[in-house]
Amino acid sequence: MSKPTVLMAHPSAELYGSDRVFCESAIALTLAGWRVLVTLPTDGPLVELLERHGVRVIFCPTPVLRKAALRPRGFLRLLGETARSVRPMWRLLRACRPDAVYVNTVTAPLWLLLGRLTRRRVLAHVHEAEDAVPGPVRIALAAPLLAAGMVVVNSEATGEVVRRSIPLLRRRIRLIYNGVPGPDRPPRDRDRPRDPVRITVVGRLSPRKGTDVAVDAVARLHKAGHAVTLDLVGSVFTGYEWYERQLRERIADAGLNGSVRLRGFDSDVWSAYEHADIAVVPSRFEPFGNTSVEAQLAGVPVIVSAAQGLPETVAHGRAGTIVPVDAPDALAEAITELIDDWPGTLQIAAEAKRAAETRFAPERYRQDIAALFEAPQ
Numbered sequence: 001m002s003k004p005t006v007l008m009a010h011p012s013a014e015l016y017g018s019d020r021v022f023c024e025s026a027i028a029l030t031l032a033g034w035r036v037l038v039t040l041p042t043d044g045p046l047v048e049l050l051e052r053h054g055v056r057v058i059f060c061p062t063p064v065l066r067k068a069a070l071r072p073r074g075f076l077r078l079l080g081e082t083a084r085s086v087r088p089m090w091r092l093l094r095a096c097r098p099d100a101v102y103v104n105t106v107t108a109p110l111w112l113l114l115g116r117l118t119r120r121r122v123l124a125h126v127h128e129a130e131d132a133v134p135g136p137v138r139i140a141l142a143a144p145l146l147a148a149g150m151v152v153v154n155s156e157a158t159g160e161v162v163r164r165s166i167p168l169l170r171r172r173i174r175l176i177y178n179g180v181p182g183p184d185r186p187p188r189d190r191d192r193p194r195d196p197v198r199i200t201v202v203g204r205l206s207p208r209k210g211t212d213v214a215v216d217a218v219a220r221l222h223k224a225g226h227a228v229t230l231d232l233v234g235s236v237f238t239g240y241e242w243y244e245r246q247l248r249e250r251i252a253d254a255g256l257n258g259s260v261r262l263r264g265f266d267s268d269v270w271s272a273y274e275h276a277d278i279a280v281v282p283s284r285f286e287p288f289g290n291t292s293v294e295a296q297l298a299g300v301p302v303i304v305s306a307a308q309g310l311p312e313t314v315a316h317g318r319a320g321t322i323v324p325v326d327a328p329d330a331l332a333e334a335i336t337e338l339i340d341d342w343p344g345t346l347q348i349a350a351e352a353k354r355a356a357e358t359r360f361a362p363e364r365y366r367q368d369i370a371a372l373f374e375a376p377q
Helices: 017-031 045-052 072-096 111-116 134-146 156-166 166-173 211-221 241-253 269-274 290-297 328-340 343-361 362-374
Strands: 007-008 036-039 056-060 098-105 121-126 150-153 173-175 197-204 228-233 260-263 279-281 301-307 321-322
Touching: 007 017, 007 072, 017 036, 017 045, 017 098, 017 290, 017 362, 036 045, 045 056, 072 111, 098 111, 111 121, 111 134, 111 156, 121 134, 134 156, 150 156, 150 166, 150 362, 156 166, 156 173, 166 173, 197 211, 197 269, 197 290, 197 328, 211 228, 211 241, 211 328, 241 260, 269 290, 279 290, 279 328, 290 301, 290 343, 290 362, 301 328, 321 328, 328 343
Parallel strands: 007 036, 007 098, 036 056, 098 121, 121 150, 150 173, 197 228, 197 279, 228 260, 279 301, 301 321
Antiparallel strands: none
């Protein structure tokens, strides 16, 4: 008897949060006995990771929703990409004849619609919680999810945004927290912080990620006489180079050129955490926050903003410190408090590590994802 086939669609071939979670989903279904085919619009480091786990990757042009589509020129470009992509996407669906279609993120809605038109079982995995956009835009982003028989969300915050946008989806929503693999080496001894104390932010250089908030907090710490450094581990989206230029100017204007380092993207996040005393996730928008979990798994004390699903990653304050969104003063104060009570900080970090190893275990995630495909629609 042949294996059932699932076609899994994802809009990116990079190795950031949703990309890594997508790979975990592909592994889950492979281990559950599915023949997994992954379609991506471009090549990238995710391809090697997928193929390492025996997943076949097929490249297919796919229209991907970006913020630029909210502007007239960007919308026209999206329409053109959609017109060029429909035929190859349709051909791929017809050639693969999948039993199910799994679409990761709301930024590739055409796969949802075509999957439904071919009468396949369609599952959507939502990693976005766009609650700051105008209501009509939020509804338009969520509307294609009506083509899915089941909608997986990565946090209670994400699920609430989906429910408010399209109430009809309420009964289709399933909450599954991301599965986050831990480091392959034990965390270093942190009996005392380094001098200067090393703070790390892992993630995109982006206004949404609040990278500038971390820079401003470090500037305040320096003014107060605290010896700290900041490592920014990540790169910008294409088209957002202006933000990196602004960051560099901000760093120079604050006299922090020797204290704030832009490390660029590093696929080995554990190396970044190994050299960190404190991890900070200062996002303005964050539906979940893999970097918060990774910091906990690495045994690093973590401070997160109160953005969307981030408090859920630290058990609403039991596994890490929560500060208001866009508040460099509060972030600087929280960093100071962690340093001043280092034994207490280490105790919380140790407890957070143990809890995260269970709560966000990849094995648990894979079982939950596989179970969705066993359940009736």
